[in-house]
Amino acid sequence: MRNGPTRPRTGGSTADQATVRRHNLSVVLSHLRDHGPRSRARLAGETGLNKATVSSLVAELVDRGLVGEGETERATVGRPGQIIRLDGEHVVAVGAEVNVGYLSVLALNLRGQVVARQRIALDTTALEPALVLARLARLLDSALVGVTARPVGVAIAVPGLVEADTGVVRAAPNLGWTDIPVVAEISRLLGEPPYPVLLDNEANLAALAEVEAQGLDRGGDLILLTAAAGVGSGIVVGGRLLRGAQGFAGEVGHMRVRDDGPPCACGRTGCWEAAVGLNALLAAAPEHEPARTSAHEPEHDPLPDLERRLADIGERAAAGDERVLAAIADIDRWLTIGAGILVNAFNPHLLVLGGYFAALRPWIAGSLREELRGHVFARDIGGTRVAFSPLGFSGPVRGGASQILDRVFRDPVLVEPVDKPLAQEETV
Amino acid sequence: MRNGPTRPRTGGSTADQATVRRHNLSVVLSHLRDHGPRSRARLAGETGLNKATVSSLVAELVDRGLVGEGETERATVGRPGQIIRLDGEHVVAVGAEVNVGYLSVLALNLRGQVVARQRIALDTTALEPALVLARLARLLDSALVGVTARPVGVAIAVPGLVEADTGVVRAAPNLGWTDIPVVAEISRLLGEPPYPVLLDNEANLAALAEVEAQGLDRGGDLILLTAAAGVGSGIVVGGRLLRGAQGFAGEVGHMRVRDDGPPCACGRTGCWEAAVGLNALLAAAPEHEPARTSAHEPEHDPLPDLERRLADIGERAAAGDERVLAAIADIDRWLTIGAGILVNAFNPHLLVLGGYFAALRPWIAGSLREELRGHVFARDIGGTRVAFSPLGFSGPVRGGASQILDRVFRDPVLVEPVDKPLAQEETV
Numbered sequence: 001m002r003n004g005p006t007r008p009r010t011g012g013s014t015a016d017q018a019t020v021r022r023h024n025l026s027v028v029l030s031h032l033r034d035h036g037p038r039s040r041a042r043l044a045g046e047t048g049l050n051k052a053t054v055s056s057l058v059a060e061l062v063d064r065g066l067v068g069e070g071e072t073e074r075a076t077v078g079r080p081g082q083i084i085r086l087d088g089e090h091v092v093a094v095g096a097e098v099n100v101g102y103l104s105v106l107a108l109n110l111r112g113q114v115v116a117r118q119r120i121a122l123d124t125t126a127l128e129p130a131l132v133l134a135r136l137a138r139l140l141d142s143a144l145v146g147v148t149a150r151p152v153g154v155a156i157a158v159p160g161l162v163e164a165d166t167g168v169v170r171a172a173p174n175l176g177w178t179d180i181p182v183v184a185e186i187s188r189l190l191g192e193p194p195y196p197v198l199l200d201n202e203a204n205l206a207a208l209a210e211v212e213a214q215g216l217d218r219g220g221d222l223i224l225l226t227a228a229a230g231v232g233s234g235i236v237v238g239g240r241l242l243r244g245a246q247g248f249a250g251e252v253g254h255m256r257v258r259d260d261g262p263p264c265a266c267g268r269t270g271c272w273e274a275a276v277g278l279n280a281l282l283a284a285a286p287e288h289e290p291a292r293t294s295a296h297e298p299e300h301d302p303l304p305d306l307e308r309r310l311a312d313i314g315e316r317a318a319a320g321d322e323r324v325l326a327a328i329a330d331i332d333r334w335l336t337i338g339a340g341i342l343v344n345a346f347n348p349h350l351l352v353l354g355g356y357f358a359a360l361r362p363w364i365a366g367s368l369r370e371e372l373r374g375h376v377f378a379r380d381i382g383g384t385r386v387a388f389s390p391l392g393f394s395g396p397v398r399g400g401a402s403q404i405l406d407r408v409f410r411d412p413v414l415v416e417p418v419d420k421p422l423a424q425e426e427t428v
Numbered sequence: 429m430r431n432g433p434t435r436p437r438t439g440g441s442t443a444d445q446a447t448v449r450r451h452n453l454s455v456v457l458s459h460l461r462d463h464g465p466r467s468r469a470r471l472a473g474e475t476g477l478n479k480a481t482v483s484s485l486v487a488e489l490v491d492r493g494l495v496g497e498g499e500t501e502r503a504t505v506g507r508p509g510q511i512i513r514l515d516g517e518h519v520v521a522v523g524a525e526v527n528v529g530y531l532s533v534l535a536l537n538l539r540g541q542v543v544a545r546q547r548i549a550l551d552t553t554a555l556e557p558a559l560v561l562a563r564l565a566r567l568l569d570s571a572l573v574g575v576t577a578r579p580v581g582v583a584i585a586v587p588g589l590v591e592a593d594t595g596v597v598r599a600a601p602n603l604g605w606t607d608i609p610v611v612a613e614i615s616r617l618l619g620e621p622p623y624p625v626l627l628d629n630e631a632n633l634a635a636l637a638e639v640e641a642q643g644l645d646r647g648g649d650l651i652l653l654t655a656a657a658g659v660g661s662g663i664v665v666g667g668r669l670l671r672g673a674q675g676f677a678g679e680v681g682h683m684r685v686r687d688d689g690p691p692c693a694c695g696r697t698g699c700w701e702a703a704v705g706l707n708a709l710l711a712a713a714p715e716h717e718p719a720r721t722s723a724h725e726p727e728h729d730p731l732p733d734l735e736r737r738l739a740d741i742g743e744r745a746a747a748g749d750e751r752v753l754a755a756i757a758d759i760d761r762w763l764t765i766g767a768g769i770l771v772n773a774f775n776p777h778l779l780v781l782g783g784y785f786a787a788l789r790p791w792i793a794g795s796l797r798e799e800l801r802g803h804v805f806a807r808d809i810g811g812t813r814v815a816f817s818p819l820g821f822s823g824p825v826r827g828g829a830s831q832i833l834d835r836v837f838r839d840p841v842l843v844e845p846v847d848k849p850l851a852q853e854e855t856v
Contacts, residue, residue, distance in 0.1 A: 031589050047724070060566060076525070120515065138828070149735040161806070162483070171807070196571065212622055221670075221673065229759050231771075235773075237665050237666070237670060238666070242665060242774070243647075243775075244774055244775025244776060244777075244810065245649065245775050245776060245777040245811040245812055246773035246775060246806065247775070248805070248806035248810040248811075249649075249773065249774055249775040250773065250775075251772050251773075251775070251805045251806060251810075252772060253805070254766075254772055254804070255769040255772050255773065256685075256765055256768060256769065256803050257684075257685070257769075259686065266804075266805060269800070285535060329470035331685075337684055339685060340683075341683040341684065342773060343681050344676075344679045344682055344683050345661075345663070345677065345679075345683065345770060345773060345774075346670070346672055346677055346681060346773075347671075347672025347674060347675070347676035347677040347679070348671050348672060348673060349672075349673045364549035364803075368556060375684050375696075376682070377676070377679045377682035377694060378589070378674065378679060379599070379677065382672065382673055382674050382676035382679075383673040383674040383676075384673055389607075409604070
């Protein structure tokens with residue numbers, strides 16, 4: 001896989017013809033993603049390309065391991081020609097995440113199906129960034145060890161301000177990171193792989209995953225609230241991420257929403273994060289058996305600390321623990337106040353509660369719209385739909401992998417033909 | 429002037445050629461706006477159009493009263509050909525505003541120069557909407573009575589939720605208006621004019637005026653805070669207005685920023701508007717001689733009530749009136765808190781304080797950035813530039829007129845040839 005300009009292996013000889021062909025490869029591949037498997041004849045009819053061109057394009061996509069010929073399905077018996085479908089075998093797109101208390105990796109095949117997923121508890125805030133990244137590289141290796149498909153890219157999510165073009169994390173306060181060259185380091189650790197390694201903010205990537213999961217209309221506006229130790233948001237306006245002047249858009253955790261309240265990690269008082277972050281909940285409803293992750297925790301721990309703690313809180317709430325229920329009610333109150341501020345300012349088509357907020361669903365879903373109504377000026381909260389994320393804590397890795405897939409759908413020639421590496425091996 | 433498809437008077441005969449010509453008319457007219465007067469030869473060189481085409485396009489633009497031949501300027505003596513410049517005589521674009529306590533009209537010529545301006549104090553909240561609109565129509569007539577140029581459109585600004593496509597004000601709580609068909613009514617009162625009558629939210633139009641006044645980069649993000657009785661904002665993201673799901677984006681006056689505070693006109697407690705609106709200032713620093721506008725106030729009142737009140741407050745603050753200074757300090761505090769929330773969420777390139785906030789500049793400008801720093805997570809408030817609006821209360825009418833001009837620059841054939849009405853009169 002490469003990033004630069006590419007000559008297609010078949011097709012026209014001029015630059016213009018090559019550009020048109022690349023575009024048409026994208027049209028056919030995206031059509032199969034958006035409309036499902038179908039015959040060459042149907043692809044030609046629906047895309048407006050002629051049949052000979054479609055056959056040639058499909059041949060190239062097969063060659064690159066992006067589509068395959070499936071058996072004729074029962075439902076379509078009698079239709080002429082074989083069914084072309086997205087290939088689920090040859091390529092994978094990888095999302096990775098570094099966050100407070102855990103590392104996470106997820107790989108999607110071209111059909112958007114999860115083919116690998118690993119997460120480990122790790123006290124990322126206590127370890128040196130270089131050690132954290134070394135563990136992430138090993139996790140990437142181990143997650144992909146049983147996967148025969150070729151990676152076509154890795155996108156890394158970090159909770160903080162990133163510089164996408166240089167691949168440097170400028171500031172991730174909850175990790176204690178400043179100016180860490182994540183992309184350069186991971187690329188080195190992976191042995192300078194032939195695929196791209198990208199970097200973005202975790203809330204931004206999670207918001208993109210949510211656009212897909214919620215089926216947001218093209219050009220729509222969405223706010224995803226993410227919450228663990230920190231609280232942030234990924235904001236999509238007109239179908240595109242809102243990044244702002246220096247990439248700080250969506251730093252809603254530090255909106256000042258109250259006069260008092262517990263001190264925030266940022267040193268201020270009154271921050272939304274201090275009122276609704278996971279630490280606020282844990283402080284108000286301390287655990288029965290305090291347990292903390294440590295750098296020495298066994299790496300094969302199957303259940304990250306975060307989810308264990310949430311499960312504990314959920315069990316106690318379900319059992320009617322007054323202290324836990326009161327703590328959740330307090331989170332709910334401030335969550336609605338902050339969400340109301342954002343809905344007043346953005347009037348988004350969709351507000352999605354993600355991260356640990358989604359785990360509070362059983363206790364807050366019932367009253368949420370009614371409470372929001374109290375804080376939003378527009379009648380019936382301005383038509384904003386409220387949803388809970390179905391993605392748990394996998395939003396950032398899923399969004400990262402989706403971004404990588406999106407690159408492939410936009411320009412399929414970024415993926416080298418399948419047999420090339422094998423052929424080279426054979427000649428050695 | 430008309431809105432529908434138009435055949436150019438010269439040029440190609442097919443639909444495609446007509447489209448290309450309309451586009452090229454826009455290119456030439458916009459080039460003159462953006463780069464100033466210049467010769468046909470230079471226009472051709474800079475736009476890439478051939479000289480014969482430019483001559484034909486210029487002839488049509490002259491015909492429509494949009495450009496004229498100026499004298500050759502001293503600085504350019506020796507250059508071949510005459511200088512073409514935007515016409516300042518033949519057409520005007522009109523902005524109008526209905527707001528609490530006043531009506532306002534402003535007309536710009538094609539060069540963006542103010543050619544007419546009128547404002548009257550009127551107790552718009554006490555009068556029937558139909559009477560307010562009748563007064564607005566008369567104000568439009570009287571403002572344009574000495575103007576010989578033809579209006580090419582009127583844009584009406586209202587503080588509330590408008591439906592641009594139907595021309596109906598859905599809800600303007602500070603005026604007490606619900607479902608008022610403003611465009612239909614004004615069009616009727618003006619005798620169904622040949623030019624379009626448009627409607628938009630006042631903060632939105634003021635934000636567009638600010639994009640121009642502040643020289644915001646193309647594709648930049650800007651938040652304009654407007655304040656009088658109500659507090660609102662116009663938000664520009666990527667160079668375009670953020671409208672949201674139902675047009676309610678920017679309703680920041682009702683962000684809940686505090687637990688207590690005075691009750692808001694909307695019935696809630698803790699709204700930003702109740703903390704920083706003009707009424708909060710006036711309540712904390714009551715006037716020496718209470719004076720209220722009434723529907724029976726003489727219409728030739730040269731100075732609307734709002735500006736008189738602000739001047740009074742300014743004088744007392746300058747004289748060191750402790751009560752007024754304390755009231756301003758309190759406004760300043762809550763203004764910075766609310767602005768900090770928005771800067772955290774949007775990280776805009778530019779935050780503009782408009783409306784009556786701009787009148788507080790002498791007392792708040794010095795400390796504003798420093799105070800904002802205390803409420804914004806990103807280092808040095810994320811690179812957001814803070815500015816005060818230079819437009820006073822004329823932002824909405826100026827933005828409205830600019831929107832009308834923008835339509836003309838985008839499609840000059842919307843403006844009928846100049847001599848057409850005269851020729852028709854002669855044949856009568």
